[in-house]
Amino acid sequence: MKEKTPVLVRYRYLFSLLVSVLLAFGIGAIILAASGFAPLQAYGAMLRGAFDSARHVGDLLEYAMVLCICGLACVLGARVGIFNVGGEGQLLLGAIFACQIGIWLDGMSPWLVIPLAALGAMAVGAAYAFIPGVLKVKVKVNEVITTIMLNTIAAFLCQYLAKGPWKNANKNLVAATSQLNADYWFGKLIPRSNLTTAVFAAAVIAFLVWYVMQKTSKGFEMKIVGQNPRFAFFSGIKTDRLVLICMLISGAMCGLVGMFRVYGVEHLYKSSVSNDYYFEAIMVAMIASYQPVAVILLSLFFAILKIGAQGMELIGIPSQIYLILQTVIIFFMAAESGIMASIDAAAQRRRAKAAAQQRQKEAQA
Amino acid sequence: MEFPGVLANDDISLDIKKGEVFALVGENGAGKSTLMNILYGINEPTDGEVLIGGKKVEAFSPKTAIGLGVGMVHQHFMLVPSFTVAQNIVMSMEPKKYGFLFDNRAAERKTQELVNTYGLQVDPSAVVREISVGLQQRVEILKTLYRGAKILILDEPTAVLTPQETDELFDVIRRVVRERGMTVIIITHKLYEVMAISDRVGVMRKGRLVGVKNTCDTDEKDLASMMVGRPVLYDDLEKTGTAGENRIAVEHLTVTDNRGLIAVNDLSLAVHAGEILGIAAIEGNGQSELLEAITGMRKPERGTVRIMGQDVTGKSPDQIRAVGLAHIPEDRISTGISAPASVTDNLMVGKHDDKEFNLFGFHQRRSTIERYAREIYEKFDIRGAGLDSDVGSMSGGNMQKVVVAREFSFDTPVLIISQPTRGVDVGAIEFIHKAIIEKRNSGAAILLCSADLDEVFRLSDRIITMYEGKVTGSFAADAITKEEIGYYMTGDRSEKEARA
Numbered sequence: 001m002k003e004k005t006p007v008l009v010r011y012r013y014l015f016s017l018l019v020s021v022l023l024a025f026g027i028g029a030i031i032l033a034a035s036g037f038a039p040l041q042a043y044g045a046m047l048r049g050a051f052d053s054a055r056h057v058g059d060l061l062e063y064a065m066v067l068c069i070c071g072l073a074c075v076l077g078a079r080v081g082i083f084n085v086g087g088e089g090q091l092l093l094g095a096i097f098a099c100q101i102g103i104w105l106d107g108m109s110p111w112l113v114i115p116l117a118a119l120g121a122m123a124v125g126a127a128y129a130f131i132p133g134v135l136k137v138k139v140k141v142n143e144v145i146t147t148i149m150l151n152t153i154a155a156f157l158c159q160y161l162a163k164g165p166w167k168n169a170n171k172n173l174v175a176a177t178s179q180l181n182a183d184y185w186f187g188k189l190i191p192r193s194n195l196t197t198a199v200f201a202a203a204v205i206a207f208l209v210w211y212v213m214q215k216t217s218k219g220f221e222m223k224i225v226g227q228n229p230r231f232a233f234f235s236g237i238k239t240d241r242l243v244l245i246c247m248l249i250s251g252a253m254c255g256l257v258g259m260f261r262v263y264g265v266e267h268l269y270k271s272s273v274s275n276d277y278y279f280e281a282i283m284v285a286m287i288a289s290y291q292p293v294a295v296i297l298l299s300l301f302f303a304i305l306k307i308g309a310q311g312m313e314l315i316g317i318p319s320q321i322y323l324i325l326q327t328v329i330i331f332f333m334a335a336e337s338g339i340m341a342s343i344d345a346a347a348q349r350r351r352a353k354a355a356a357q358q359r360q361k362e363a364q365a
Numbered sequence: 366m367e368f369p370g371v372l373a374n375d376d377i378s379l380d381i382k383k384g385e386v387f388a389l390v391g392e393n394g395a396g397k398s399t400l401m402n403i404l405y406g407i408n409e410p411t412d413g414e415v416l417i418g419g420k421k422v423e424a425f426s427p428k429t430a431i432g433l434g435v436g437m438v439h440q441h442f443m444l445v446p447s448f449t450v451a452q453n454i455v456m457s458m459e460p461k462k463y464g465f466l467f468d469n470r471a472a473e474r475k476t477q478e479l480v481n482t483y484g485l486q487v488d489p490s491a492v493v494r495e496i497s498v499g500l501q502q503r504v505e506i507l508k509t510l511y512r513g514a515k516i517l518i519l520d521e522p523t524a525v526l527t528p529q530e531t532d533e534l535f536d537v538i539r540r541v542v543r544e545r546g547m548t549v550i551i552i553t554h555k556l557y558e559v560m561a562i563s564d565r566v567g568v569m570r571k572g573r574l575v576g577v578k579n580t581c582d583t584d585e586k587d588l589a590s591m592m593v594g595r596p597v598l599y600d601d602l603e604k605t606g607t608a609g610e611n612r613i614a615v616e617h618l619t620v621t622d623n624r625g626l627i628a629v630n631d632l633s634l635a636v637h638a639g640e641i642l643g644i645a646a647i648e649g650n651g652q653s654e655l656l657e658a659i660t661g662m663r664k665p666e667r668g669t670v671r672i673m674g675q676d677v678t679g680k681s682p683d684q685i686r687a688v689g690l691a692h693i694p695e696d697r698i699s700t701g702i703s704a705p706a707s708v709t710d711n712l713m714v715g716k717h718d719d720k721e722f723n724l725f726g727f728h729q730r731r732s733t734i735e736r737y738a739r740e741i742y743e744k745f746d747i748r749g750a751g752l753d754s755d756v757g758s759m760s761g762g763n764m765q766k767v768v769v770a771r772e773f774s775f776d777t778p779v780l781i782i783s784q785p786t787r788g789v790d791v792g793a794i795e796f797i798h799k800a801i802i803e804k805r806n807s808g809a810a811i812l813l814c815s816a817d818l819d820e821v822f823r824l825s826d827r828i829i830t831m832y833e834g835k836v837t838g839s840f841a842a843d844a845i846t847k848e849e850i851g852y853y854m855t856g857d858r859s860e861k862e863a864r865a
């Protein structure tokens with residue numbers, strides 16, 4: 001009995017997630033039908049698009065990895081009550097600096113270059129997250145506003161660097177850095193797909209984040225700070241320091257994802273290292289209600305939707321349908337908590353009324 | 366009436382007579398407020414009926430209730446602070462000039478008429494923000510009278526009053542009952558007030574009315590037992606030992622409040638080992654800011670705070686706790702607990718970094734933690750849905766026990782305790798008081814602050830009074846009466862005497 005309650009809650013979350021997903025597919029089907037496509041055929045094409053070849057499976061795993069690490073970065077901040085919306089900027093800066101480190105150190109051993117690039121990307125991402133973090137902790141500036149603003153600054157800064165000082169020699173590639181030496185590229189796990197050895201590093205990171213948050217005394221402190229910062233401060237937890245550290249790690253993780261994108265997939269920096277991937281990861285984190293394991297599973301699910309959408313495009317359905325599905329799922333997940341609460345309240349009212357009538361009957365008898 | 370899941374009022378039949386003062390007592394969550402809210406039309410009963418003045422209430426709303434002559438003064442006043450007394454009183458039934466303009470002169474005239482009729486002295490043109498809490502309560506009562514109330518419901522009316530103001534309120538109640546034939550229902554948990562003012566008393570427990578008695582046929586002990594459902598032992602708090610060395614030394618401390626105004630003004634005090642120093646003050650006289658400055662929740666402007674001989678002025682709570690201080694905060698929900706966290710987690714905060722609970726210094730030993738939490742849970746007699754349920758779902762009394770259990774389990778030589786039993790039921794009060802006295806007897810230095818003057822008297826060895834951020838008097842607890850303390854709580858007595 002002692003252990004039951006949290007488990008039950010988890011099942012209920014999974015159940016309502018499933019219902020939301022099914023409802024979303026239902027709405028998606030109506031939209032598809034209204035647009036003149038056969039829904040079942042479309043969803044079939046989606047599944048085929050995701051799983052018909054090893055290459056597509058590799059691509060979707062790579063995309064799931066990006067969503068998962070970025071999503072966990074978001075969860076890490078949210079756990080202590082700071083909402084890092086700036087992951088996109090941290091990712092882009094991490095990517096371009098990691099790339100440039102590889103170009104500067106060209107010719108040296110990969111055993112030196114790759115760790116240095118990873119550390120560089122993490123340092124840049126963390127440094128960029130430090131700005132909103134310290135503003136939040138010291139002067140209570142809303143981190144959502146500052147991180148969104150810093151995203152724009154980072155995007156333009158990277159564009160400037162890729163067009164100007166760090167531009168490649170090739171005239172046809174407009175906004176891109178030089179290509180990395182092929183010695184530094186991550187090894188492909190599935191030929192012709194985007195899946196590289198970076199996925200192992202990502203798995204270790206995901207495990208560590210989960211472990212620290214769920215199993216350690218630091219994770220316990222993080223939870224208390226996020227739930228009631230005044231209580232945490234009152235109890236002698238160094239709240240400001242903890243919030244700042246989590247923000248720095250969150251930024252470092254995003255920067256590292258940027259490095260993974262460059263060393264694994266693009267092999268040079270251009271703006272397509274991220275197409276608002278971090279914003280999709282935020283949605284994943286939100287739908288997962290900031291639970292690490294749920295983030296991992298949902299990352300896979302959304303990767304299937306995204307890669308599968310390319311399969312739908314093949315039969316002439318716009319891939320944006322995937323965005324509609326994602327939005328509708330979020331909508332239902334948000335509505336779910338309210339709907340469930342009112343169902344619960346109604347059931348409790350019924351029970352209370354029955355109990356009252358029962359007692360009245362007993363009193364009369 | 367049921368709230369979701371809870372039967373707040375269960376099959377209650379009660380007659381209240383015209384022209385009597387009826388006291389309704391019961392622990393927190395016993396259903397007193399729900400019953401009165403039904404009478405005032407805020408809540409609707411699931412079953413049963415309500416008759417007011419012989420008429421069955423059909424549509425439950427405050428508007429109907431007011432129409433039937435019911436007036437209610439809530440615990441938290443519903444006044445507009447920036448309006449005058451008269452403007453507050455006539456609100457929603459304003460006198461009009463030319464049919465649409467507010468007629469302030471008529472409002473003040475009508476207020477003055479009410480004041481004269483009922484003998485409730487208050488200046489109609491005074492701004493509510495600038496008058497005392499006792500007078501604001503009078504405005505609330507006048508407001509209900511202006512709307513033609515014949516039945517007056519007072520919800521915990523004395524919680525914010527000084528003893529003098531309480532006496533004045535009781536005079537007012539007696540007058541409106543005797544001279545105007547009004548009916549007064551007073552909700553309270555202070556039993557001596559029940560004895561002082563009421564004709565009859567109803568006791569509620571767990572949503573049921575467990576007894577109605579003529580006040581002259583009962584006594585406080587009897588009522589307390591009815592409220593709790595078992596005999597309450599009130600008088601076995603035995604203090605032993607004598608005061609030792611100085612453990613809290615505050616010197617010339619000045620602290621500002623959230624608005625930047627001076628809340629604590631050049632204040633000094635000292636608390637010794639094995640003694641309880643009680644602070645008696647009306648809310649908002651700097652006592653909250655004082656305790657926050659001592660415990661590190663607020664940075665003082667000037668002065669020094671020494672705990673266990675160490676200067677901790679302006680340090681953070683973690684540094685001050687490390688010196689040997691534990692703190693029961695005045696507002697448990699905002700400061701004392703994490704509502705969504707489990708009871709176990711709430712009991713662990715502050716001890717979570719201890720070696721015995723962590724493998725290699727970082728991996729939480731959940732089984733050890735659970736064993737420890739269970740031990741504390743049982744030792745402090747916490748009752749709720751178990752260690753895994755979230756603290757936010759517990760009753761106020763049990764929530765407070767979680768806070769007390771955690772802070773007391775640190776075994777610190779210094780304790781800062783604020784409002785230890787606010788909104789806590791009689792059974793838990795008994796338990797918490799005993800625990801505090803035990804801490805005192807084992808040599809802890811305790812600084813206690815409470816809005817409940819009886820509590821301050823019951824627990825303290827010495828009492829200081831605070832008014833507008835300054836200490837206005839310092840007494841041995843057994844050398845002064847509540848009435849005398851009341852004068853010091855409303856200003857410097859010597860100053861007042863000099864003026865008079």
